[in-house]
Amino acid sequence: MMTSNPLKTMMNNIPVPTSQLIEVIQVKGMTKTFQHESHQVTALQDVNFTIYQGEMVAIMGTSGSGKSTLLQMIGAIDAPTSGQILIRGExxxxxxxxxxxxxRRDNIGFVFQSFELLEDLTVADNVAMPLILQDMPHKEIETRVNEVLTQVEMLQWRTxxxxxxxxxxxxxxxIARALIARPPILLADEPTGALDxxxxxxxxxxLQTIQTKKQQTMIIVTHDAYVASYADRVLFFHDGRIVDHYDNERNEYDVGHILEKFKQIARGDV
Ligand SMILES: Nc1ncnc2c1ncn2[C@@H]1O[C@H](COP(=O)(O)OP(=O)(O)OP(=O)(O)O)[C@@H](O)[C@H]1O
Incomplete structure (x- = not known):
């Protein structure tokens, strides 16, 4: 599957000058180490990249390559040992x-492989939860819930x-719950891992519709080359480093290319 890069098509297929791109995520020289009992593990090492508004970026890597650690840093759940992460310049x-x-509430929406819905709450209440925690007026919450459930085609299931x-x-x-507070960034960790x-x-x-219609910036962590082929850019991680990337602007790629690169990396040919 070949996808068009929103950076290319943002304005009626006229390429947008680089000066007009909005930097939503900037990762600069990020390293993260964990202290195990007898030794230190470097989960991420000197990682650098920028993600622009409206981009869908896939993160691929073998098990233990640092993908979850990266999401935790960008999601402000944990802090890097050194280096910086700027979210919209902050x-x-x-x-x-x-x-x-x-x-986190103002900047990040999270989507997980295992959905993580609260099982005693209705669909509408699950989706409303981030706004309830913000003390938003009830009427406004209801309007927003209906809007976002319509967007994901789940309105008729609200109760x-x-x-x-x-x-x-x-x-x-x-996904509706992740988007209801209108965060500039959606982080999805194996969002289709449990699905056929x-x-x-x-x-x-x-996700692609949301990306294009709302210029929603998103990062998808995945093991699946097919999922990664939907992205505008694929960053390949190995041993905590970015070892390669595919970019629609630089080299056209499809699922076969991604799978081949992933296999190479898993074999250690990097
Ligand atoms: N909280 C932690 N404490 C200690 N070590 C950790 C912690 N979190 C991650 N690590 C280590 O950091 C490295 C990277 O782990 P991480 O979970 O980010 O990899 P991953 O690419 O997400 O793997 P997987 O695909 O299996 O989920 C691993 O060696 C892991 O053991």
Missing amino acids: QANIYQEPQATLF HLPAELSGGQQQRVA FNTTNTILAL
């Missing part, structure tokens, strides 16, 4: 609670419980 990872929670939904429907609800091929396609199509 330094992330410098806040203690409760400011850290507010920073149902998660257990009454299929996996794909649960992930749609989780057809449902994977519908979820990827939904």
